[in-house]
Amino acid sequence: MSNCDLCVVRNRAICASLDAKELSALNTVGRTRNVVAGESLIWEGEDSVLVANVIEGVLKLSTNTEDGREQIVGVVYPSDFIGRPFGGTTGHGVTALTDAKVCVFSRRDFDAFAREHPALEHKLLERTLGELDRTRRWMLLLGRKSAGEKMASFLVEMVERMDNTAGCAIRFEQPNRRHVTLPFSRQQIADVLGLTIETVSRQFTRLKNEGIVDLPSRREVVILDLDALVAEAG
Amino acid sequence: MSNCDLCVVRNRAICASLDAKELSALNTVGRTRNVVAGESLIWEGEDSVLVANVIEGVLKLSTNTEDGREQIVGVVYPSDFIGRPFGGTTGHGVTALTDAKVCVFSRRDFDAFAREHPALEHKLLERTLGELDRTRRWMLLLGRKSAGEKMASFLVEMVERMDNTAGCAIRFEQPNRRHVTLPFSRQQIADVLGLTIETVSRQFTRLKNEGIVDLPSRREVVILDLDALVAEAG
DNA sequence: CGAGGGGTTGAGATGGATCAATTGGTGTGG
DNA sequence: CCACACCAATTGATCCATCTCAACCCCTCG
Numbered sequence: 001m002s003n004c005d006l007c008v009v010r011n012r013a014i015c016a017s018l019d020a021k022e023l024s025a026l027n028t029v030g031r032t033r034n035v036v037a038g039e040s041l042i043w044e045g046e047d048s049v050l051v052a053n054v055i056e057g058v059l060k061l062s063t064n065t066e067d068g069r070e071q072i073v074g075v076v077y078p079s080d081f082i083g084r085p086f087g088g089t090t091g092h093g094v095t096a097l098t099d100a101k102v103c104v105f106s107r108r109d110f111d112a113f114a115r116e117h118p119a120l121e122h123k124l125l126e127r128t129l130g131e132l133d134r135t136r137r138w139m140l141l142l143g144r145k146s147a148g149e150k151m152a153s154f155l156v157e158m159v160e161r162m163d164n165t166a167g168c169a170i171r172f173e174q175p176n177r178r179h180v181t182l183p184f185s186r187q188q189i190a191d192v193l194g195l196t197i198e199t200v201s202r203q204f205t206r207l208k209n210e211g212i213v214d215l216p217s218r219r220e221v222v223i224l225d226l227d228a229l230v231a232e233a234g
Numbered sequence: 235m236s237n238c239d240l241c242v243v244r245n246r247a248i249c250a251s252l253d254a255k256e257l258s259a260l261n262t263v264g265r266t267r268n269v270v271a272g273e274s275l276i277w278e279g280e281d282s283v284l285v286a287n288v289i290e291g292v293l294k295l296s297t298n299t300e301d302g303r304e305q306i307v308g309v310v311y312p313s314d315f316i317g318r319p320f321g322g323t324t325g326h327g328v329t330a331l332t333d334a335k336v337c338v339f340s341r342r343d344f345d346a347f348a349r350e351h352p353a354l355e356h357k358l359l360e361r362t363l364g365e366l367d368r369t370r371r372w373m374l375l376l377g378r379k380s381a382g383e384k385m386a387s388f389l390v391e392m393v394e395r396m397d398n399t400a401g402c403a404i405r406f407e408q409p410n411r412r413h414v415t416l417p418f419s420r421q422q423i424a425d426v427l428g429l430t431i432e433t434v435s436r437q438f439t440r441l442k443n444e445g446i447v448d449l450p451s452r453r454e455v456v457i458l459d460l461d462a463l464v465a466e467a468g
Numbered sequence: 469c470g471a472g473g474g475g476t477t478g479a480g481a482t483g484g485a486t487c488a489a490t491t492g493g494t495g496t497g498g
Numbered sequence: 499c500c501a502c503a504c505c506a507a508t509t510g511a512t513c514c515a516t517c518t519c520a521a522c523c524c525c526t527c528g
Contacts (some may be wrong), residue, residue, distance in 0.1 A: 015245075018270065029364060029487080031441035049309065061370070061375045063370065063371065063373075064374075065374065065378060065379070065468050066468065067468070069378040070378070071373055071374040071378045073371075073373045074370065084363065084367070085363070086359070086362075086363065088363075088367070091371055092370055092420040093368045095483075097242050103280060115356070118352035118355065120358055121348070121352065121355055121356055122355055124359060125320070125358060125359045126320050127357055127363065128359065128362045128363055129318065129319070129320065129322075129362055131366060132248050132365060132366045132369060133318070133322070133325045134253040135369050135373070136295070136307040136308065136325060136326055136369060137297065137306055137325055137373065138338060139307045139369070139376055140297045140298075140305040140307065142373055142377045142428065143270060143305040143376045143427070143428025144299060144303040144305045144428060146515080146516095147515075147516070156382065158265060160455065184336060185474075185475090185477095186474075186475060187474085187475095188375075189517095190369070193377070194376065194377025194378060194519060195516080195517090196518080197474090197475080197476095197515075198475095198477085198516090198517075198518080199477080199515090199516060199517075200478080201475060201476055202476085202516095204475095204476090205477085218474070218475070218524095218525085231274070234300065234301070246528090284506095336479085357473075380483080380484095381483075382485065419506075419507090420506070420507060420508095421506085421507095429485090430484075430485060430486080431506090431507080431508095432485075432486080432508080432509085433484055433485075433505095434482090435507060435508055435509080436484095436508085436509080438507095439508075439509085451493085452492095452493080452506070453505065
């Protein structure tokens with residue numbers, strides 16, 4: 001009696017590589033867990049003890065300098081995989097931005113299972129290669145883009161990823177228009193983009209004055225002209 | 235008659251997962267190729283047609299904005315893997331920084347071979363996970379570190395990776411001291427760090443004035459106090 | 469109604485960029 | 499072996515995008 005059958009990410013997470021029998025075997029070593037917004041699942045620098053699939057919600061991956069500056073190095077959405085399989089320490093913490101539901105495994109159990117299921121490892125490899133591509137694209141943003149370009153790129157990427165993720169807090173109103181409930185505070189957006197909170201705030205008011213977005217509340221953004229954002233993303 | 239037996243990276247590249255028979259099978263679809271400094275092996279945005287192992291030399295992975303700003307998103311050393319297996323377009327170009335020797339495969343051949351050799355895919359997965367960790371650590375540098383911290387971090391990382399790579403242009407003189415022949419021009423260092431060439435130059439002269447490095451020539455750096463660099467890397 | 473936390477706005481400081489010479493090393497031809 | 503050109507790197511002077519510091523605003527909650 002696997003509850004994977006009911007899992008909403010069943011066909012998009014790495015589990016999609018498994019048949020019913022394999023799935024129920026994996027299910028015996030995993031369990032679902034709810035995480036409230038702000039709660040951490042993994043801490044930077046600790047030995048890798050658990051890995052997980054995201055079922056619901058949005059989480060951040062982040063590192064800090066010794067003196068407390070933070071950089072968010074990744075954002076994960078439903079069906080994404082988190083944690084560091086195959087030994088090693090995790091170089092970044094994992095913290096929920098919204099209330100979330102994840103399917104966790106002890107790293108040792110997962111490692112052992114994966115080594116016996118090449119199709120699962122293959123899926124994980126494809127996912128990791130994709131994540132590496134995405135991360136490298138983000139480096140161009142961090143190293144070479146202006147604050148305006150960063151904000152535009154940020155909003156565009158978030159919308160793209162939410163559009164591809166059922167159950168996310170986004171409304172597709174028209175091809176060029178979206179209504180999003182942000183999973184980020186202003187500070188967190190700053191930590192994604194390598195900016196300060198003040199600069200993020202000023203960019204938001206600029207985009208609003210230019211009629212590209214509307215900001216009904218702190219956590220809501222209405223994108224009025226997605227094409228303009230794409231153009232500005234550089 | 236596989237020439238893999240003579241390969242200097244045989245035991246460190248992903249090929250280490252293969253036995254003699256498998257290796258010779260892989261060898262029939264691969265060939266070595268020399269690349270001169272400045273030559274590109276893969277272009278940004280093209281369909282992924284080839285993958286390779288680095289045997290000798292140093293290469294950069296880079297992306298550009300439409301208006302020509304460049305960001306180096308990775309640097310690869312002997313035994314590292316390059317290219318994007320399993321479909322997709324390559325998000326970054328690959329260009330030799332020094333004369334280099336690589337072992338290239340058509341992506342299609344490599345994909346097919348890999349899918350039949352889970353041990354190879356496993357090695358590739360471990361390598362990709364490690365590369366992702368390294369890349370994410372670099373995001374902290376790009377997003378949150380000052381020019382001084384960036385330069386120090388850059389030199390420390392380069393030295394660490396060269397120390398672990400036989401045949402690199404580095405002399406280990408004392409635990410706290412190294413003599414390196416840079417595979418990078420000043421502009422390339424700037425493109426790694428998200429700085430301008432002038433800022434890189436000024437940081438070099440500062441480090442020299444502070445007695446942390448010596449600069450006998452454009453392409454040589456003598457690190458006189460590695461601990462100081464580590465401390466300054468933040 | 470008052471306190472507190474997140475967000476916005478303003479004014480001023482500054483790290484790094486930009487623009488502009490100048491230097492130094494290397495290769496070439498006389 | 500020198501004179502010249504060429505290119506990368508350095509140095510200097512100035513500028514400006516973003517940061518910093520500080521005040522204020524707006525919700526929400528008690």
